[in-house]
Amino acid sequence: MSKHVLFIHSAGPQSVHEGSDALKASLVKQLSNDYEWVAPPMPFPEDPKYAQWKAVLDESFASIHDGVVLIGHSLGGSVLLKYLSEEKCHVSISTLCLIASPFWGVEDWRREDFVLFEDFGSRLPTIPHMYLYQSKHDEHVPDTHMVYYSEKIRSLNTRLLSGNDHLFQDGLPELVADLKELQ
Numbered sequence: 001m002s003k004h005v006l007f008i009h010s011a012g013p014q015s016v017h018e019g020s021d022a023l024k025a026s027l028v029k030q031l032s033n034d035y036e037w038v039a040p041p042m043p044f045p046e047d048p049k050y051a052q053w054k055a056v057l058d059e060s061f062a063s064i065h066d067g068v069v070l071i072g073h074s075l076g077g078s079v080l081l082k083y084l085s086e087e088k089c090h091v092s093i094s095t096l097c098l099i100a101s102p103f104w105g106v107e108d109w110r111r112e113d114f115v116l117f118e119d120f121g122s123r124l125p126t127i128p129h130m131y132l133y134q135s136k137h138d139e140h141v142p143d144t145h146m147v148y149y150s151e152k153i154r155s156l157n158t159r160l161l162s163g164n165d166h167l168f169q170d171g172l173p174e175l176v177a178d179l180k181e182l183q
Contacts, residue, residue, distance in 0.1 A: 077101030
């Protein structure tokens with residue numbers, strides 16, 4: 001039986017070759033034999049609201065199985081952390097992978113509906129493997145956001161990557177390697 005992956009895309013346009021599309025396609029291609037993918041379209045990605053994205057997560061979590069791998073790209077990662085730290089999760093999560101996820105409430109990142117509780121790290125369910133992948137020179141989400149997350153989530157494995165990638169349209173081999181190592 002294959003493992004389940006719940007993939008939550010970034011904000012912004014999500015048509016073919018936009019937003020998280022190429023990243024997701026690359027991950028699916030490289031991991032397709034081992035994982036069954038759920039990647040719901042999130043509502044109004046060009047003007048996202050947490051309450052609307054939360055409603056989709058409620059539905060998604062109702063249909064996934066224990067041992068799920070969660071992957072959130074950019075805003076998708078932030079939303080997963082908010083959801084997991086504020087809602088009761090009824091499935092076990094084997095791995096959480098955050099990709100270039102903004103830390104809301106710092107610097108110029110002030111979308112109040114996405115801000116996490118101060119103690120959000122202690123509110124997360126037990127997740128054996130947690131990763132954050134961030135490009136050192138990401139032009140959208142500064143690498144300082146990785147530092148904020150690592151200060152709040154002590155068990156977070158951080159992967160600071162060279163370059164300026166945010167969309168990872170050519171894939172994310174580090175994430176693929178980490179997941180394959182866990183099998």
